[in-house]
Amino acid sequence: MEHQRCYIYSPTEPEERARKRQRTSKPHFQAQLPERLQTFRDMWSHQEERIQETLEDADSSTQEAIANFVSASSQDTEDLSLAIPTALIILGPSIASHGPFFERLGRRIKHDTNNIYVVLTSGESPNLKTLLKNLIKKVTSRVDDDDDDDEMRRPLATSRNGPKLLDFDLGHLQEWQKRNRAQNIVLAIQDSNAFDASVLIELVDLLHSWLDRLPFVLLVGIATSAENLEDRLAGKTLRYLQGQKFDVTQPDEIIEKLFSATVARPDARLRIGPNISQRILKRQRDHVQNVQDFVDALKYAYMSHFYANQMSIFLKDGISFEDLSSDDVEVARTLPSFRSRVEQLLDESRVQEVRKLLDDDYHTFRVLTEAIASGQNALSSLNAAATILSRVRQALQMSPEVMCSTIWTRAAAGEIIGSPFLRETMLLVRRVPSDKFAQLLNALEHSEGDFVIDPRPYKQELEQLLEQNPDSTPLRTQHDVRNDSVRTTVVAQKVLLSKHKAALSKQDKAYSELVGRFHDEMECFFSSAFINPQTLLLSEVLIYDLKSPHTEVFQPKPRYAIERALALPHDYLGCDCCSGVAGKGEGSALSGTQPASAILYQMYLESGALINVSDLWSAFHAIAGEGEEEEDGESKTMQRGLAELKYLGLVKPSRKKTDHIAKTMWKGL
Template sequence: MEDKKCYLYAPPHLQPGHAPKRRRLVNTGRPRTWELREHAFHEAWAQQEHQIQDAIEDADRSTLEKIAAFVSGVVPGPRPDRPPIPTGLVITGPSIASHGPFFRRMSDKIIADTNSIFVPLNSAECPNLKTLLKTLIRKATSGLPTDEDEDELLHSGAHKTGSKPLDYDLCLLLDWYSRTPVDKITIAIQDSEGFDDSIIVETIELLSSWSDRLPFVLLFGIATSADRFQDRLTGAAILLLEGEQFVVEQAEDSLEKIFRATVEGPQVSLRVGPNLCRLLLERHSDHSQSTQDFYDALKYAYMCHFYANPMSVFLNGSLAFDQINHGTFEALRTLPSFRNHVEALLEDGSTREIHSLLDSDQFLFANIKQHLELGQTALSRLVSAIATVVVLRNAVWKTQQVRYSSLYIRSASGDLYGSPLTRETLLMVRKASSDTFSHVLASLASSGHSGLPMDIGSYQQALADLTEHSTTTSEPLKSHYDIQSNTLRTTLVAQKVDLSKHKSTLSKQDAAYSDLVGRFHDELEAYLTEALIDPHSLYLSEILLYDLKSPHNEVFAPKPRFAIERALSSPHDYLNCTCCAESKAEEGHQLSVSQPPSAILYQLYLESGAMLNVNDLWLAFNAITGNEDSQAEDVTTSLFQRSLAEFKYFGLVKPSRKKVDHVSKMMWKGL
């Protein structure tokens, strides 16, 4: 709607001698720390937004560069010999929600790197060939500025007989091309599966017949596979194309990179908790959402934390003590993590520090700043340890690959350390052969994680010295922890078979390699034990983590029907008026004249059957709200008609064809 509704308030006329009623004003001014929290939000989200944009661009950079190079490598200008049309088959994957943003980035890349016009087409705006040509000409001619407007372009394309070409005639596009500096026309069909097979074939044949006058480049977005797309085309249409295939990174992999960018790094001041992470990832998977939806949900989480949590003011890097009032410190002393911290100090006998925390706001302020830095360091070590586990599982062969997001959810819940997955990873490293161990060290060195306490370079040098002096260069070195180095011996004693396990004799190089792997395993296990902590056990975890699901459920997965039913059945929950509250407290949901007309009619609606007699509804409604005055009856009639019209708008009732004076009931409460 272009115009917004406004309401005029006309106060009642006062009788002489009566003073006007004074309104009770409640001071609802903004808190003192509002501006500080707003500054902290913009500071924290600017860093996150930069990392997310870098992750999105990095995910598609290689594919976009290949597509731009393909378009740029096409011979510019029309060719009289009518060669096959250069065609790019872009395998975008099944996530339809990510196709639009990808093609927008593709458009920006092609326009910036090539001397070409980019024309995107989709099945919704091109139901047939004629509409496709109209859309193609309209988008192409409006893509670059020319010296002529659309009417002059139509007039310039007129034939010598004086007749104008139709708006789907490619002569218009030819006249426009002759007046613009572009040398190629790139047509991108985003959702090729949404087009009918005949439309695609006819489009290819028509564009091929014009290829000696117009230089076309086709890009087909394919959600399935190139073979399935080829099966939809005729043999003659395939011969008119010269294709090259481009595979786009899948939406799940792109989301993993974006998610990883939001939790890694020492610059991240706020991290999302496990429950909210699980909710966002499940919603993205179940509803095939795009990365922009995940971006919006994450930004909303930041806004909820900084705008609704007064304690988030301490994440402001330039915060001073005199900017915080005493009430904020008193609220912080009620946090569960603060109570746990005080109890831990009490067990250690630090009673003087406890008194300072409870009595001195300035001492508490310094303590908060110190422990926030320690907490952020601990969380950085946690996400670094998660990345180490991911690298180890990817480097060790014959292990099941696990996504980073799932490991983060488990670690943020405190369930990762000591789990079967962690024990299996450590065991596989301990039993790894020399070639596998070398691959593990190379992967850790190339990952760039600075949180590892062990010196990877020294381990690589020691392993290189062992393999260089190995007598059996064809076989890798084995660890004595490997089960393959154990043998079973069978001994017959007193007519009984005795099975015993013995370790195979290891060479000197194998024994030295076993010591090297054992030392690396012990250091790795100690590092994971220290790093994989439960984030909720940290002091001031309520400030460092945000893990509330209810705001996101209400905003991103609303329940409008439940809200409407609740408003109609319990208007007091929204109006907060005393009249509805009294009627509600008397006997359940008893009808009262003080209730809104829609609420009264809804109670009558619930008590009726599948067919509602409108006259009976009116009589019952009038008996509750009306009186014997004829003028008041007109008002009651208008209220009844308005309420019934609202029910029809909400879909609660609809006219019945069986009986003229009846309406059909469409919804039942709670079903």
């Protein structure tokens, strides 16, 4: 079994390559793949910029605060070197985002001042000695870049100053500090929760004893809470620390921000559909909580659209008729949205137009490009409406609090219009008192130009009204419940309830009228903006909403795939021999023609925790050996099947009985 483990690939036989070339060069459905991919790259680079901006925005304030803390601590080290300045950074439970955070923080800290920044993780610090070795290596390697044989070189360098220093002696750092005069040595402990408590304690004690010579600053990343860290450290150690707590923006907030910066962005040319965005968000919430993963998912959606959808060429900026290949328009005519448009035209008996659409390629192309433009407009006003709706709800402090992304996905699915959700919001707008109305207008004013209604005239009017308002109580509209009173009258032993409007003051009346106008305009806007995007012509091009490659690619079910392959090999093989017997029940699908491992696996499923190989053997022979007589072939396949089960980790040897194996996995769990 002499086999090379790692090697550089070299092609084998040239004639095989020739054969391959022939295969790939045959006509391809991917006609304008390069153009489409170029479009994708353009589009994605915009998105990526936005993402970077958002990410930097998201925790810039925290990073700023931490950086300030670091530089501030360097100033007052002279007067109190009693305790190590420590920033306790509460990062939250999503460990995947910790690394990137410290990376960004490091860039910032190094950029700001003459600091040395070192990140330590629990993985590389199983004990104090290794931790210190790593620390020293990381700090000093800034200067002399590759010191590979540290055992060889380090002692030489220091031997003239006295006894040899061991390679985990902080004396190295002191030496280094003498030469480099760093303002601070910032030590970031990325995952303090994963550190052994004793290592942390020893580290703090040691750093403290060196504090008079080396200006340490500790940054401690905490996934749980500062109290938790406090509990793990000894009281004496705690006194060596002078802590300050920093809260980092939690990933779900960042995700929300990212979502509105990318998916729910006013000028996005390609929209991510409701299903897939819901999936991405749900996955974020339930499983990963990782910004990078969100970005990847989004990117993959874009990639799939442009790679697999021939029609996505229409999204190219400034597309001209010449860009298209001959059959592109033809393909567009088969799209469901195109067909329904044609049917609609036929219903309106505009036959001429239909004929033109079907025959005249250029005309169709024009129609389609217009459809793209108008569709994009419609989608961005849908997007604006969703954003505004969520802003309104936020300004009115309505409960339950619904995330913008949720509203957006519902809107994109065409579920908002006519929903109780919208109705409730609008009702509340109608009877909003003047103080909240002012807030609402303010909130709308701050949202950039994506709102078609200009809130400013309303604001002016409102201000005028408020000036005239004699007392400090806010103005109320006629719909406000406080203006209603119920009058009870008893007539002939019957109780009559009648609602009664309280008399409105003049200002209230004017205010009611103002709010009424606002409400009407808004309602009008909503009802025009909240459309069902699926009805747009070329919605297949404008919106990517396919579940299929996305789910499998990000949430694979490898175990299920293997179980399925073994339990129902026909699903994959699609052969004639194995399908014939397949009935409804699980056991009945067993047949001698299936691959040996599949037969064995199905028998394995029926057995208990211990399996007698001898019996398995004879059962296997009974099934596989129906047709053929050659003993060796069967033994061989059986043996191979057994080995494969072992390789897949389905069985393990058992010492309980001779020739028995133990079952280790159960199906479908």
